[in-house]
Amino acid sequence: MRKVGLHLRFQTSLVDMIEEAIRLDLDTFQCFLVAQSTHKTISPSKDDIDAFLRIRRERFEDLYAHISYWVNLASLNYNGHRALQRELDTVKKLEMTHIVLHPGSANGATERIEGIDALARSLNDLVKLENEIVILLENTAHGNLTVGSSLQDFYLLRKKLDKPEKVRFCIDTAHAYAYGYNIADLSEQESFIRLLDETVGISNIELFHLNDTKKNCGSRIDRHEMIGDGAIGQEALKNFVLHEKLAHIPLLMELPLVEYADQRAMVQLVRSWHVQ
Numbered sequence: 001m002r003k004v005g006l007h008l009r010f011q012t013s014l015v016d017m018i019e020e021a022i023r024l025d026l027d028t029f030q031c032f033l034v035a036q037s038t039h040k041t042i043s044p045s046k047d048d049i050d051a052f053l054r055i056r057r058e059r060f061e062d063l064y065a066h067i068s069y070w071v072n073l074a075s076l077n078y079n080g081h082r083a084l085q086r087e088l089d090t091v092k093k094l095e096m097t098h099i100v101l102h103p104g105s106a107n108g109a110t111e112r113i114e115g116i117d118a119l120a121r122s123l124n125d126l127v128k129l130e131n132e133i134v135i136l137l138e139n140t141a142h143g144n145l146t147v148g149s150s151l152q153d154f155y156l157l158r159k160k161l162d163k164p165e166k167v168r169f170c171i172d173t174a175h176a177y178a179y180g181y182n183i184a185d186l187s188e189q190e191s192f193i194r195l196l197d198e199t200v201g202i203s204n205i206e207l208f209h210l211n212d213t214k215k216n217c218g219s220r221i222d223r224h225e226m227i228g229d230g231a232i233g234q235e236a237l238k239n240f241v242l243h244e245k246l247a248h249i250p251l252l253m254e255l256p257l258v259e260y261a262d263q264r265a266m267v268q269l270v271r272s273w274h275v276q
């Protein structure tokens, strides 16, 4: 059965968060390792970690940590390397399996390719040190100096990686659409899927961020919306994730801030697409 999950927000404790995942009947979830309220890396107590791990080991397989935005491995200036190390330590303590990393922006450069070079160097170093954690690079919405909005960036990046097979991908439908890939149109969606295969390779995609968006195609503005209420629409998203080449890839929604019942309804909606 295909895995369906949500992005959850760390509020009070790890145990509260994982219990919420169970109440929501999630197969998996993603979270930041930075507290919403303080914007500092979370520092849970040993008791909290132990209690989290008991549930985590029993109920979940893959768990995703979304790395914070102050890590920018494409920057020619400060790239947040130390923040990344801190977060990786927490990822290991919590026995999470994947990190989702935005490729970053080529700060201090005039051309995006310089950022792609910097990112390749950082990833080559990281891959040497990290064997257990799966690194997922996520496509982005903003274009310009931001790496990974154009899928071509990932094609160029992979050529610069020592071990390209070690760097995997998370594709966000809202980001793709905001950047200008019109996946709301079914024939353009088909071309997008072909492009995915030519650039990142479909076999290297390990996660979809299944999101709708408030803004138009090509707006380059990233504002997530409930599935079906946004500009991409339910039918196009359903068609995309059920495409025969993509139907095995886990789905994780990053919803706007909504009530429990609405989160639950979204999970049930997406599960209902998979029942024949």
Ligand SMILES: [Zn+2]
Binding pocket: 138, 172, 209, 254
């Ligand atoms: Zn995303």
